[in-house]
Amino acid sequence: MVYGPHTPADRERMLAALGIDAVERLFDDIPAAVRAPGLHMPGPRSELEVSRELAALAARNRVDLVSFLGAGVYRHHIPATVDTIISRGEFATAYTPYQPEISQGTLQAIYEFQSLLAELMGLPVVSASHYDGASATAEAALMALRATGRDRVLISRAVHRHAVETARTYFAPGSRELEELPSAADGTTDLAALEAALADAARPVAGVILGQPNAFGLLEPMARAADLAHAAGALFIAVVEPVSLAVLAPPGEYGADIAVGEGQPLGIAPQYGGPYLGLLAASQALLRQVPGRLVGRTTDLEGRRAFVMTLRAREQDIRRDKAASNICTNQALCALAATTYLATLGPHGLGDVAAGGAAAAHRLELALAAIGIERLHTAPYLNEFAVRVPGATGVHARLLERGILAGLPLQRWYPDDADLADALLLCATELTSDEDIERLVEAMGEVLA
Amino acid sequence: MDVPEALRYTTDHEWLRLESAEALVGITAYATEELGDIVFVELPAVGRHLQKGEAFGVIESVKTASDLYAPLGGEVLAVNEALATQPELVNAEPYGEGWLVRLRADDPTAADDLMDAAAYRAQIGG
Numbered sequence: 132m133v134y135g136p137h138t139p140a141d142r143e144r145m146l147a148a149l150g151i152d153a154v155e156r157l158f159d160d161i162p163a164a165v166r167a168p169g170l171h172m173p174g175p176r177s178e179l180e181v182s183r184e185l186a187a188l189a190a191r192n193r194v195d196l197v198s199f200l201g202a203g204v205y206r207h208h209i210p211a212t213v214d215t216i217i218s219r220g221e222f223a224t225a226y227t228p229y230q231p232e233i234s235q236g237t238l239q240a241i242y243e244f245q246s247l248l249a250e251l252m253g254l255p256v257v258s259a260s261h262y263d264g265a266s267a268t269a270e271a272a273l274m275a276l277r278a279t280g281r282d283r284v285l286i287s288r289a290v291h292r293h294a295v296e297t298a299r300t301y302f303a304p305g306s307r308e309l310e311e312l313p314s315a316a317d318g319t320t321d322l323a324a325l326e327a328a329l330a331d332a333a334r335p336v337a338g339v340i341l342g343q344p345n346a347f348g349l350l351e352p353m354a355r356a357a358d359l360a361h362a363a364g365a366l367f368i369a370v371v372e373p374v375s376l377a378v379l380a381p382p383g384e385y386g387a388d389i390a391v392g393e394g395q396p397l398g399i400a401p402q403y404g405g406p407y408l409g410l411l412a413a414s415q416a417l418l419r420q421v422p423g424r425l426v427g428r429t430t431d432l433e434g435r436r437a438f439v440m441t442l443r444a445r446e447q448d449i450r451r452d453k454a455a456s457n458i459c460t461n462q463a464l465c466a467l468a469a470t471t472y473l474a475t476l477g478p479h480g481l482g483d484v485a486a487g488g489a490a491a492a493h494r495l496e497l498a499l500a501a502i503g504i505e506r507l508h509t510a511p512y513l514n515e516f517a518v519r520v521p522g523a524t525g526v527h528a529r530l531l532e533r534g535i536l537a538g539l540p541l542q543r544w545y546p547d548d549a550d551l552a553d554a555l556l557l558c559a560t561e562l563t564s565d566e567d568i569e570r571l572v573e574a575m576g577e578v579l580a
Numbered sequence: 581m582d583v584p585e586a587l588r589y590t591t592d593h594e595w596l597r598l599e600s601a602e603a604l605v606g607i608t609a610y611a612t613e614e615l616g617d618i619v620f621v622e623l624p625a626v627g628r629h630l631q632k633g634e635a636f637g638v639i640e641s642v643k644t645a646s647d648l649y650a651p652l653g654g655e656v657l658a659v660n661e662a663l664a665t666q667p668e669l670v671n672a673e674p675y676g677e678g679w680l681v682r683l684r685a686d687d688p689t690a691a692d693d694l695m696d697a698a699a700y701r702a703q704i705g706g
């Protein structure tokens with residue numbers, strides 16, 4: 132089996148027709164300074180050698196740790212149904228197929244994904260999915276610019292740093308402004324600062340972005356922030372954690388025009404670098420601003436139910452520079468995992484997962500308080516919160532030596548913020564046992580003694 | 581192909597009917613045939629001022645989405661609200677109920693620079 136489409140003889144004939152001596156001549160117009168250096172690939176190896184090398188790499192993963200790390204990626208029990216369904220050969224593609232209507236099963240799965248997410252988000256339009264929560268957040272910010280014709284977006288500094296940085300990258304060219312809103316003393320977004328930023332009539336705001344829960348695990352006053360945004364003619368964008376929606380108000384209920392989030396907690400294992408799953412939902416009015424693709428339900432010529440790719444005409448391969456986004460695809464396999472996860476758990480099961488994490492986090496808070504480690508913020512949280520630990524980064528490293536992953540030292544995200552220099556962001560989920568909490572508290576006591 | 585004599589035409593397949601200083605704008609029957617079934621029309625806000633050649637909206641069919649360009653400069657006096665729920669009117673009656681916008685022309689004589697029916701017919705090869 133030859134996997135390359137052209138034989139050496141084919142290439143010789145093409146080069147002769149072009150009157151050049153090597154394929155490299157075709158790239159001569161690209162300045163050397165911006166060209167990629169050569170690929171230094173190792174030579175071929177046997178299956179045994181490769182599997183040994185991969186096993187050695189995999190062994191470097193610390194799967195033995197007791198983990199309190201969340202910070203945007205959350206550990207949950209993944210029911211066996213998820214792997215069983217996504218491992219089926221019929222679904223074994225990361226993408227929606229290029230002849231979409233031939234793959235009714237894939238389209239039906241995406242349609243169900245959109246329907247389940249619409250219910251969780253409380254918003255009628257859900258895209259077929261995006262690369263990850265950060266790119267979905269950046270896309271939502273661009274939607275706000277297009278929908279309002281304005282060029283300034285306000286994003287809370289308590290939105291996940293990856294989302295803020297990704298939006299900043301999207302905003303870098305041109306005159307569009309992305310402005311960070313400070314935190315109030317309790318750790319939520321400073322609404323007085325929001326109000327002041329919105330009041331600048333010379334620089335009208337297209338969108339306001341807050342996280343729920345925010346990057347510190349805290350619950351934001353979303354309805355009030357939405358009202359402020361709307362009063363200034365701006366859209367309100369919520370960055371949500373999907374499991375939390377089983378117990379928190381859906382974004383559509385508190386007036387979000389767009390809701391985005393990282394879909395990883397829905398049946399996708401934590402893994403460095405992904406693949407993850409970008410969620411994006413919007414109001415009906417914003418339907419044609421939604422980037423990427425949507426799957427719709429219709430009937431065929433014989434009156435049978437059928438699923439179709441719809442609203443494709445706004446994508447880049449057709450609209451070129453005027454496309455709603457540079458995205459022309461989705462995360463079909465991860466969306467299928469999320470669909471299977473949600474369908475397996477159902478609303479009650481998902482509620483149990485969210486409530487289980489919240490209960491474990493509360494026990495964690497009490498156990499730490501008993502040894503004098505207090506929360507940093509006063510606002511309510513769901514299943515993640517920051518604590519003040521003197522020398523947090525060093526303590527984190529010493530706990531790692533003892534097999535405990537003590538969350539995230541917030542200094543990594545906010546190196547210039549003195550208030551966060553001694554902060555550890557700790558998370559609990561339904562997987563966090565009382566024994567895990569005891570081990571953390573005991574080890575923390577020893578390290579701090 | 582229907583190319584009414586009384587109208588003026590642009591190379592972007594739009595037509596314009598001048599009624600004193602007001603101009604009614606739509607797309608031609610040829611354009612609707614090329615686009616296929618039209619499923620959505622995005623029109624500008626009433627009161628917006630358009631420069632000649634400026635993209636003022638988007639017409640979306642099952643096959644593609646195309647920009648609409650102002651055939652001459654002017655203020656948008658009205659848009660065809662019926663298209664919000666019945667975009668297929670553009671296919672059915674491109675020169676009638678399927679009109680797009682009504683403009684107050686900055687300079688009605690600018691319409692003289694556009695093609696007449698014979699010239700447009702020649703452009704589309706019909």
